[in-house]
Amino acid sequence: MPAQFASTIPLVTGEPVVRLMAHTADPYDLALASARTCYSPGLRTVAEVNDKLRENMGKALFNAGHHTPFQHPTFIFGLENVSRQFVWSFLHSHPFYNSEQSSQRYNLVTEAKVYVPPALRPAQRRVYEQATLQAWENYRRIYELLVADYRGLMANLGRKKGQTEKQVESDAQKKSMETARYVLPVAAFTSLYHTVSGIELQRYLRMMNTGDVPAETRVVVQKMVDAVKAVDPNFFSVSQGPMPEELTLEAKLAQAAPVTSADVEAENARFDEQLDGKFAKLVSHDPNAEGLVADSVREVLGLPEASMSDDEALELLMHPGKNPYLLDTLNTWTHSPLMRALNHAQYTFKKKISHTADSQDQRHRMTPGSRPLLTRVHTAKPDYILPEVLKDNGDAVALYRQTMDVLWEAKNALLAEGVSAEDATYLLPNAVSVRFTQSGSMLNFMHKWRLRTCFLAQWEIYQSSMDELAQVAAVHPRLARHQGPPCFVRDGLVADKTPEGPCPEGGHWCGVDVWRNFPKVKRPF
Numbered sequence: 001m002p003a004q005f006a007s008t009i010p011l012v013t014g015e016p017v018v019r020l021m022a023h024t025a026d027p028y029d030l031a032l033a034s035a036r037t038c039y040s041p042g043l044r045t046v047a048e049v050n051d052k053l054r055e056n057m058g059k060a061l062f063n064a065g066h067h068t069p070f071q072h073p074t075f076i077f078g079l080e081n082v083s084r085q086f087v088w089s090f091l092h093s094h095p096f097y098n099s100e101q102s103s104q105r106y107n108l109v110t111e112a113k114v115y116v117p118p119a120l121r122p123a124q125r126r127v128y129e130q131a132t133l134q135a136w137e138n139y140r141r142i143y144e145l146l147v148a149d150y151r152g153l154m155a156n157l158g159r160k161k162g163q164t165e166k167q168v169e170s171d172a173q174k175k176s177m178e179t180a181r182y183v184l185p186v187a188a189f190t191s192l193y194h195t196v197s198g199i200e201l202q203r204y205l206r207m208m209n210t211g212d213v214p215a216e217t218r219v220v221v222q223k224m225v226d227a228v229k230a231v232d233p234n235f236f237s238v239s240q241g242p243m244p245e246e247l248t249l250e251a252k253l254a255q256a257a258p259v260t261s262a263d264v265e266a267e268n269a270r271f272d273e274q275l276d277g278k279f280a281k282l283v284s285h286d287p288n289a290e291g292l293v294a295d296s297v298r299e300v301l302g303l304p305e306a307s308m309s310d311d312e313a314l315e316l317l318m319h320p321g322k323n324p325y326l327l328d329t330l331n332t333w334t335h336s337p338l339m340r341a342l343n344h345a346q347y348t349f350k351k352k353i354s355h356t357a358d359s360q361d362q363r364h365r366m367t368p369g370s371r372p373l374l375t376r377v378h379t380a381k382p383d384y385i386l387p388e389v390l391k392d393n394g395d396a397v398a399l400y401r402q403t404m405d406v407l408w409e410a411k412n413a414l415l416a417e418g419v420s421a422e423d424a425t426y427l428l429p430n431a432v433s434v435r436f437t438q439s440g441s442m443l444n445f446m447h448k449w450r451l452r453t454c455f456l457a458q459w460e461i462y463q464s465s466m467d468e469l470a471q472v473a474a475v476h477p478r479l480a481r482h483q484g485p486p487c488f489v490r491d492g493l494v495a496d497k498t499p500e501g502p503c504p505e506g507g508h509w510c511g512v513d514v515w516r517n518f519p520k521v522k523r524p525f
Contacts, residue, residue, distance in 0.1 A: 009136045011129055012113040012189075016216070017080040018223035020231065027073030027198055028058065028234040035061055035069040054234055062238035073198035073235070075228060078191075082220055083115035085186035085374075085426055088359050089212040095365035096200045101192035104181040104356070104430075105458065106174055108143070112136040113189040115216060117423035124419055131410030131427055132185055138403040139180050145396045146176035146389075153525055157511030161499060175525060178458060179387050183403040186355055187426035201228065202239060209245035212375050213422060218242075250373065261380040268383065271435050272352065279464035280349040282471035283437075289345035290314060290478050293442070296341035314478045317341065320489050326482075327493060329504060331447055342443035345479060349438050349468055354385040356430035357460035364448040367440030374428060375421040377435075382408045384431040387459060389525060404429060442479055445472070454485035455510035455523055466519065487515040 024030055029049040035057065036044040061069060091097065114132050116125065150172035158168035196204070201224060208214065208221040228235050245251055275281045286292065294310035297317055301308070308316075317338060320326040325336055333339045351369070353361065362369065382404040390396050407427050414424040440448075445468065451457065452465035473480035482489065490502035500509035514521050 009133060009140065010111050011133060012111045013116045014081045014113075014189075016082050016220045016223060017078075018220060018227055019078040020075060020224075020227040021078045021193065022076040023228070023231060024073040024075075024198075027075075027228070027232050028054065028237070030073055031069040031198060032057055032061075034072050035066070054237070058234075058238045067199045067202075070199035070202065071197040074195060075198070075201055075224075076193060076195045077224055077227070079194055079220065080191045081113075081115075081189050082192075083187050083213065083216060083426065084190050084355075084359065084430075085428075086115070086213050086216045086220065087190060087192065088186070088355065088362070089374075090208075090210075090217050091192075091194060092359070092362050093211065093371065094200075095368065096196065097365075098195045099192050099363075102190050104184065104188070105178045108173070108177055109136075109139065109181070109184065109188065114185065114187040115189065115426060116187070117215070117419075117426065119215075119423060120414075120419065124414055124417055127410050127413055127417075128427065131406050132187065134406045135183050135185055135403050135429065138399045138406075139183050142183060142390075142396050142399050143176045143180040145393055145399075146179055147172050149389075149393055149396075150175045150525070157524070161507070161509060161511045175389075179389055182354065182356060182385070182387060182429065182431040183400060184430050185407060185427050186430060186432070188430075198235065201225070202236075205236070206240050206243055207248075208242050210243075210248050210250055212373055212425065214245055215422065254376070259376055264377050264379055265381070268377075268379070268433075268435065271350065274350055275352055278467045279353055279460065280351045280438075280467040280471075282347060282468070282475070283350050284346075284348035284439075285472075285475055286346060287475065289442070290476050292344045293317070293341050293479065296344055297338060300337050300341065311478065318479060318482050320482055320493055326489060329486075333443055333447070339443060342446070342479075343441045345442035345476065347440065347442070347445060347468070347472060350435075351438055351464060352385075352433055352435045353460050353464055354430060355428070355432045355434050357385070357458060357464070358434045358436075360458060360461050361438075361448075361464070364440075364444070366444035367438055367448055369436045369438035371434060371436045374425045374432070374434075378411070378421065378425050378428060378432075380408075380412060383433045384429060385433055385460065386431070389459065400431075404431065442472075442476075446483060449483050450486060450489065453483075453519075454487075455512055455514055455525075456505065456508065459525075462523065470519070484518045485514055488518040491515040 026046045029046040032049045032053050033044045033046050036048070087101065092099065112132055116128060120128055151169070154168045154171040154175065158171065204221045205225055208217045211217060225236060291310055294313040297313040298305060298308055316322050325332055325339060358371070362371070384404050386397070386400065390400055407429050411424045411427045415421065449465050449469050452461045453469060455462070457465070469480060469483055487501060487503040490504070494502050496502045500506060501513060502515055503509045512521065512524065
């Protein structure tokens with residue numbers, strides 16, 4: 001057994017920990033000073049804010065919906081002992097935040113650190129904990145099986161990369177963690193830095209009774225609010241307060257339109273049929289998007305069509321040899337008057353990926369999706385994604401499927417005992433299938449494809465991104481012609497005398513000359 005694991009995996013629970021790591025000074029007064037500047041010939045400062053302004057102007061602004069002044073204050077929280085289900089369901093379900101989160105892809109999870117719903121009775125808690133510990137034990141065993149598999153593959157790539165034996169072993173372990181983590185329940189704890197503006201924190205307070213896990217959300221959000229009140233008691237003197245759970249739209253619909261397991265399974269079958277075997281299926285686009293983008297380029301430049309053809313306009317925008325912004329890792333595209341023309345090409349996909357892959361996909365905040373409530377769409381039978389790399393290891397596959405059965409059986413047993421779907425679905429694994437619709441512009445899908453068609457991307461998000469790009473290329477070849485991972489985009493345009501060629505990752509290069517044959521090149525892992 002690797003030294004990282006104890007002989008018996010311990011179960012660790014605990015209350016969410018919320019720390020205000022940093023914040024804008026005088027947040028409420030800063031919001032008011034910024035608001036006063038709108039009505040003044042020059043900047044107004046925090047020093048000029050008095051009690052009368054705090055009482056009258058603050059409430060008037062907030063109640064009237066003039067909320068932009070409250071975007072200026074910023075709060076940076078450190079969160080620990082929060083579940084991955086809470087992060088996916090609430091913190092990362094909207095576009096207006098930034099997070100840096102501890103990754104199960106790069107960190108071996110040697111303790112069963114999980115959220116345990118406080119409403120569980122002792123017998124129910126035993127079912128919950130036993131299933132959790134079994135999942136962790138199988139995680140350990142799958143990890144060990146896969147390290148041996150990956151060691152040979154990573155050694156071959158390591159020789160090309162000039163790696164040491166220690167570096168090869170580290171890569172083999174990371175790839176094994178990436179796959180083994182699929183069997184861990186979404187109740188698993190995580191840690192993260194989470195940054196929001198003042199108005200977004202107000203929205204958290206208002207909406208904390210929504211989502212799949214409102215009980216956990218209420219605890220975490222209230223601790224965030226209390227931390228801000230401790231440094232500025234005035235900030236929440238203007239607030240709409242939480243919307244009662246029974247008044248939320250989702251709760252009203254749940255009562256008006258109950259759903260059965262049979263309903264969910266029938267809808268899943270219909271959804272899956274639409275995918276035609278893909279992870280992502282293009283279901284909507286404007287056939288004239290290329291012409292619309294070309295028109296927009298000419299409009300920005302003030303040129304008639306006779307002076308610049310559609311082909312010329314699109315090449316100017318999309319060819320990395322002609323558009324220097326495409327070689328910039330800072331992603332300055334939305335700041336370019338010309339590149340904003342790509343906002344007019346819109347695409348919508350139906351997608352089916354695992355919870356753990358979607359936890360990465362949803363971080364692409366400008367390609368939003370209508371993700372399901374797992375409390376509504378959980379199934380009685382196991383419904384999950386099986387990673388491709390497992391399929392050649394019979395022992396690992398058997399353990400994987402056994403874990404799925406254990407977690408679903410425990411979830412079903414808890415539901416039969418009257419446990420709420422909110423509490424029982426914490427036992428669903430990272431592997432659980434998530435079906436949803438995702439939309440975005442070419443400008444924003446480009447950024448996602450740049451990162452996720454790289455071989456360093458996690459397997460599922462790579463596959464779904466390749467599905468997306470291939471279908472867009474079929475309908476809009478002039479827009480998609482130059483799309484792909486950074487090495488492909490940079491090929492021939494940057495110095496590439498090193499083994500990693502035009503790849504910007506340096507020593508983290510995947511070890512494959514992807515740029516020479518993209519998109520036909522085969523991913524080895």
